[in-house]
Amino acid sequence: MNQLTKPTEGSVTWQTPSNIALVKYWGKHGVQLPINPSLSITLRQSTTTTEIKYQTGSDKLTVDFLFEGKPELSFGERIKKFLSAQISVYPVLKELHLKISSSNTFPHSSGIASSASAFSALSLCILSVVRKISPNQGERDFLEEASELARLGSGSAGRSIYAGYVVWGEMKEYKAYSDYFAVPVQTKIHPDFQDMQDAILIVNSGRKKVGSSAGHNLMAGHPYLKARIDQARKNMNDLHSVLSSGDQSRFIAIVENEALSLHGLMLASNPGYLLMEESTYKIIEDIRTFRSETGVPLCFTLDAGPNVHLLYPDKEKGRVKGFIKDHLIRYCSNGQWIDDGMGEGPRELQA
Numbered sequence: 001m002n003q004l005t006k007p008t009e010g011s012v013t014w015q016t017p018s019n020i021a022l023v024k025y026w027g028k029h030g031v032q033l034p035i036n037p038s039l040s041i042t043l044r045q046s047t048t049t050t051e052i053k054y055q056t057g058s059d060k061l062t063v064d065f066l067f068e069g070k071p072e073l074s075f076g077e078r079i080k081k082f083l084s085a086q087i088s089v090y091p092v093l094k095e096l097h098l099k100i101s102s103s104n105t106f107p108h109s110s111g112i113a114s115s116a117s118a119f120s121a122l123s124l125c126i127l128s129v130v131r132k133i134s135p136n137q138g139e140r141d142f143l144e145e146a147s148e149l150a151r152l153g154s155g156s157a158g159r160s161i162y163a164g165y166v167v168w169g170e171m172k173e174y175k176a177y178s179d180y181f182a183v184p185v186q187t188k189i190h191p192d193f194q195d196m197q198d199a200i201l202i203v204n205s206g207r208k209k210v211g212s213s214a215g216h217n218l219m220a221g222h223p224y225l226k227a228r229i230d231q232a233r234k235n236m237n238d239l240h241s242v243l244s245s246g247d248q249s250r251f252i253a254i255v256e257n258e259a260l261s262l263h264g265l266m267l268a269s270n271p272g273y274l275l276m277e278e279s280t281y282k283i284i285e286d287i288r289t290f291r292s293e294t295g296v297p298l299c300f301t302l303d304a305g306p307n308v309h310l311l312y313p314d315k316e317k318g319r320v321k322g323f324i325k326d327h328l329i330r331y332c333s334n335g336q337w338i339d340d341g342m343g344e345g346p347r348e349l350q351a
């Protein structure tokens with residue numbers, strides 16, 4: 001007897017962090033494939049928790065989605081579309097009724113990109129459900145497969161499946177890297193980079209003026225496309241050497257170059273657009289002054305928005321937090337900042 005003729009039900013829950021890219025993924029081709037390799041750190045504080053209650057025996061895939069306890073129809077539709085596109089790979093999906101509940105640790109309107117944590121948590125849950133009800137689909141490495149699924153939902157989400165420094169995108173120098181899924185970085189990490197902290201200063205908590213999907217699309221036909229791909233590849237290779245040698249000043253130069261280049265690409269897109277705000281510029285200038293006056297190896301990176309991520313080694317926590325509280329806090333919207341950093345990666349929560 002087909003085991004699916006007998007309805008089964010159960011639930012799975014995963015908690016998954018967001019990540020911040022040091023070398024940025026910007027531009028894609030084909031089905032969510034990156035035009036250049038990227039490297040990120042997976043955070044600990046900014047997480048999404050997703051629970052899926054599933055029931056087999058449905059005559060089609062149905063999805064109810066609750067965000068922070070309330071129905072969220074538009075994201076529910078996006079999830080349904082994403083999962084419907086996976087039915088050819090996971091036929092069992094078409095017989096499932098899914099009740100998905102999700103919540104974030106970071107404030108809803110903090111301007112933190114939630115798609116990386118959201119799609120990685122969702123993909124880990126979906127793959128757990130699929131493997132529970134059709135165990136013969138479990139031949140491939142679980143995390144690799146979850147990363148591929150997450151990438152199809154949101155490119156950067158594929159990197160949130162692993163803790164630490166994570167790479168997504170082929171590099172001819174490293175055979176393990178793939179355009180289809182992310183993997184942990186394939187180099188030894190110097191002790192000075194093993195406990196990287198990330199203070200996220202919230203400059204503007206509103207929705208982004210231009211979303212990342214539109215931004216990726218503007219890279220097609222971008223006048224700097226070829227130069228950008230070359231730059232990202234070089235920064236990836238250099239960052240690999242720096243992560244193992246422990247060279248702080250090269251690390252800072254590469255990370256800040258990537259952040260400003262990302263926004264430079266937006267400025268030079270057609271149409272061009274600007275996501276940095278006055279406070280973003282002020283924070284950047286003040287970080288550079290603080291660094292040259294104190295010698296603290298503090299640097300910044302930016303996502304596709306105005307908020308600023310301050311990266312620094314754990315041993316500098318006291319001085320950096322003092323600098324934020326005494327000075328930078330004036331640029332934060334309602335004094336908001338998130339004390340984040342590298343963490344343990346996703347974890348499955350028991351019911």
Ligand code: PMV
Pocket residue numbers: 020021023024025026038113115154155156157212213262303304
């Ligand atoms: O994963 P997406 O489609 O939200 O794009 C993420 C793009 C950046 O955050 C700007 C860079 C990156 O590599 O995460």
